[in-house]
Structure formats: structure tokens, C-alpha cells
Amino acid sequence: MNSKVSTTFSWELFTKAPVVGIVRGLSFDDMRQLLPVYREAGLTTIEITMNTPNAEAMIQYALENEHKGLNIGAGTVCTEDDLDKALAAGAQFIVTPVLNKKVVKACVKQGIPIFPGAFTPTEIYNAWKLGASMVKVYPATSLGPGYIKDVKAPLNQLRLLPTGGIHLSNMASYFTAGADGVGIGSHLFDKNLIQQKNWAGLKSHFEQFAKLLN
Template sequence: MAQHAFSWELYLKAPLVGIIRGLPAEVVSQILPIYQEAGLTTIEITMNTVGVETMIQQAIETTTNGLNIGAGTVCTLEDLDRALEAGAQFIVTPIVNKKVIKACVKRNVPIFPGAFTPTEIYKAWSLGASMVKVYPATSLGPDYIKDIKAPMNQLKLIPTGGISLHNMAAYFKAGADGVGIGSHLFDKTLIQQQNWSGLKEHFQHFVNEMMTGSPAR
């Protein structure tokens, strides 16, 4: 499938990566326009979601401008090939896989590899990561981002895991270059009830919090 390029301009308008995992295709197709209308711009669909390739293809076909569509939980080169074949515009991994990072750098596809320790984070960055996903962020807290950036302020970090509406601003204040949010963003109850207006309002709360919470906004 033809590759549409990732837009950093779009990402920077709302530096939040929404993580879709395990939702059926018909629900994802309902959510995407709402996500976009709310002012969010970047979304990843994880490779362990059933029918992920079709979802990525359809998402890109139906939202050609206004959304960055990526693939998450990419652990192997096989996963990467499947994701890029489907048209994924950026790649997110839960781990540091040198081959996957290098393959993305070579193809000029942004990659956000998951890393935990300072050594892992620096290694991922030095291999060419566009941003490093600090994961799981929940057990480290915002101060960890501040501590990592103190000696290595060139790093671009996107903490993921356990980030919610209530602690998101603290991560931006600590120097995060974005956040990755899954279940706190894609509210299960609202989705089950098909309460799309409620979901849009829920998304907008995150956008509003981002605008006030991030020093760069």
C-alpha cells in the first residue's frame, strides 16, 4: 500500500498518541472521526488487535489528512513489514529492537521505541528513534522524565502507561514531548454505550488539559 507520510506539524498540534487495542473494526471506524473532530491528531492501533492491517488501511483511506495513523506493539521485523504494508505512518514498540529501529530509520518512518532505564532510553535514541516511549511510565512518575532530561535534554520522550487526565499536565511540565494514552482515553463505558457525543466531550477534556498543561502549548 502507498505510504502517506507522518506529519510532525499535525502531531505537535496535539502531542498525544491515542492507543487503540482490542477494539473491533466497526467501533474504530466510528471513533476516528470523533477523535479528529475533538482536536486530536495521532493514533496508534496495536498489532495484537484482531484485523489490525485492515483497520490501518481503512483508517488511512478514510482520513487522508488530519490524522496520523500508526502501528503499536511492533516487536519484530515481521510485525514491522505487516504494519508498513498496511500503510502505518509511524511505529511504536514496547521494547528496544535494534533491527526494527534501524529498518524504520532507513525507510524514514518515525519510530517511538519503548524503553525504561536511562541506558535503554539513550540506546534507543542513539539508534535513531524519533522519540523514545518511556514505558511503563506509571511506576516511575513525572519526576523520572525530569530526571532523565536533566543530563540528556536532547532526548525526546513520550511517557506511556498509566497516564490520565489527572496526571497528564505533570508529565508535560516535567519535560515530556508527548504522552501515550490507551484505556484512560478510550473510555470503555462510553464506547460500550455508543455514547459518541460523550466520547467526543471526553476527548476534548484531554485536548483542553494539554493546552493548559504543556509549557510548549
């Protein structure tokens, strides 16, 4: 990591466009092409999952070349080993699909924003108590926006990031229900547009999400 590169997560940037874009399984070259497009469309926060080939090199590249105006994080961090690799690559925030207490505590200790995955109200509350910056409610696909509203009713101090099955036509309803952000993968990173290297089309697609946020 170049020591001149800021490794600090910007909440100001995230609040501008509270979407965590999830990059999974894309090639290094596609990721390199889409980062500026993502930023130009008005989106600000992106995670590269650790089970993507060359994830560490991708995170490092993104931080060194495209960090201005973007938060760059690591997703699918399941173990302390994953966490060590992600932080060594320079990840500015960490997302997990499951609640691993050791991973959460390590991030809290180092001042790294952590969005751990949880499903039930008890898991969500426990993740928050451990010091999660936001709790990734995953998978949100089967739960829907109503679940976010129900959890927030007695636990309104929690910050929730529903992830899974969120797309253009239902995203607004999650925010109406009280979500503090959303995580979006395949519905955001349209595979057909990426395979066609249609970066202008992808930018227009990203802009639709950015417009909805405003």
C-alpha cells in the first residue's frame, strides 16, 4: 500500500449515496473499467468480495488509483485470516455475511467500520452491541422491507443495511421502512452490460440508482 493513500472510510461520502455496491467474481480488467464509471454516476461506496479471484490486488489497485470520491472495502470476510488479508490490501471498511465476534471486535479495536451479516432480531442486536457500524441484514430477499420496519420499531437506535434481492423497483421501499443503507450486487452490476463492455450503458444504469437516492 502506498502510504500517501488515505485509508479512512468517509461517512460523508456514504451518506451522499447510501448504497454498498458488491463486486463479486468480476475480472480485474472489468473492475478497473467500472470504478470511474461508478463514481461518475454518483455512487460512492463499493466492496470487493474476498472470494473474487485477485480480490486483494483489486482492493489495492482501487485504493491507489480510484480512491478519490470512493469508499473501497472488502466483503465476504468470514475469518480473521480474511480480515488480515483485506486490511493488508488497504480495505477502508469490512462487510461479512455472518456474525463472527472476533472479526467484529478486531475491526472495532482498529477503528475500521464493520458491517456484519445478521438475520434474526437477536443476531442483529448482538452484532450492534459488539460495535458494528451498521448491521447487514442478510439475506433480505425473503424478508422484505416490512422486516426492517418491524426490527426498527423497538430497536430504532440500530443502523441497518439490508442486502440481497434489492433492485431499482424495491430499493425506495427499504429506505421508507427505515434502512440506513442497502447492499446491492448483481442487480447493480449488470452482467450483460459488463460482458458487452458497455460502460456508457452501465453508467446510465448506475445513474438510475443514484437518482432514486436523491
